[in-house]
Amino acid sequence: MSITDPADKNKVSVSVNGRKYQLLSDLHTHTVYSHGKGSVDDNIRAAIDLGIQTIGIADHGPGHIGFGVPRKKLAEQKAEIRALRLKYPDIKILFGVEANIIASEAGLDIKPEEFPYFDFVCAGWHYGALDGLSPRGLASTLTNLARSKAEQASPRQIRHNTEVIVFALKNFDIEFLTHPGDKAPVDLLEIAAVCARTGTLIEINTSHMSLTAEDLRMMMLTDARFIVNSDAHTPDRVGDFLPALALIAEAGIDMERVVNLKCMS
Numbered sequence: 596m597s598i599t600d601p602a603d604k605n606k607v608s609v610s611v612n613g614r615k616y617q618l619l620s621d622l623h624t625h626t627v628y629s630h631g632k633g634s635v636d637d638n639i640r641a642a643i644d645l646g647i648q649t650i651g652i653a654d655h656g657p658g659h660i661g662f663g664v665p666r667k668k669l670a671e672q673k674a675e676i677r678a679l680r681l682k683y684p685d686i687k688i689l690f691g692v693e694a695n696i697i698a699s700e701a702g703l704d705i706k707p708e709e710f711p712y713f714d715f716v717c718a719g720w721h722y723g724a725l726d727g728l729s730p731r732g733l734a735s736t737l738t739n740l741a742r743s744k745a746e747q748a749s750p751r752q753i754r755h756n757t758e759v760i761v762f763a764l765k766n767f768d769i770e771f772l773t774h775p776g777d778k779a780p781v782d783l784l785e786i787a788a789v790c791a792r793t794g795t796l797i798e799i800n801t802s803h804m805s806l807t808a809e810d811l812r813m814m815m816l817t818d819a820r821f822i823v824n825s826d827a828h829t830p831d832r833v834g835d836f837l838p839a840l841a842l843i844a845e846a847g848i849d850m851e852r853v854v855n856l857k858c859m860s
């Protein structure tokens with residue numbers, strides 16, 4: 596496998612084994628509304644500079660204790676994005692949210708009736724979601740904090756985490772599952788099989804890189820599809836997709852299954 600550095604002119608176009616691929620979108624970026632370092636405008640300009648066609652702003656859902664965006668601020672962010680669409684008409688700007696998957700009956704910190712408020716809802720497992728303070732949630736959080744790696748996790752812990760995520764996948768229209776396996780070890784094959792059925796994309800997250808080539812090959816046994824995102828918390832990381840390309844190439848999987856990579860030649 597050989598990856599050629601991106602050409603200066605278009606930094607999100609890369610050659611892999613003689614074929615050229617372009618990153619079409621980066622839907623998972625954070626801003627100062629949660630704990631990112633740049634403004635919404637900064638992330639959009641970074642994406643424009645790279646030639647990305649679609650940028651997504653997906654700050655943390657309101658249920659996170661540390662950096663969840665309160666609903667009132669989400670309304671402000673939505674209005675800001677609406678204004679920025681007029682300022683930057685040549686790039687598609689999507690207003691999303693990275694909801695928190697929670698080990699409670701609610702399942703997610705975004706309610707079903709709130710989904711139409713966003714252009715998309717992605718979701719992932721994070722420490723510090725509010726319902727993590729319920730007795731069941733707290734036990735789950737402490738267990739995962741103590742044994743966050745798959746090789747340390749107990750079968751019971753993996754089963755619990757998998758069931759919590761599967762519940763969210765089945766009950767909410769989640770666009771993509773962020774950084775699966777990170778922070779909470781799960782049965783990735785089962786998760787991928789459910790994602791294939793619900794049409795939820797599996798994220799290859801270049802900030803966390805929690806998936807191995809072996810994980811990817813295993814998940815490819817299902818019909819699940821994938822999306823590459825930077826999870827940028829600083830504007831300079833927007834569009835960072837080289838680590839994902841290297842992993843995909845190492846796994847030897849079909850790039851056609853990655854929805855936001857386009858083969859140019």
Ligand SMILES: [Zn+2]
Binds near residue numbers: 719773774
């Ligand atoms: Zn996350």
Ligand SMILES: [Zn+2]
Binds near residue numbers: 826
């Ligand atoms: Zn994130």
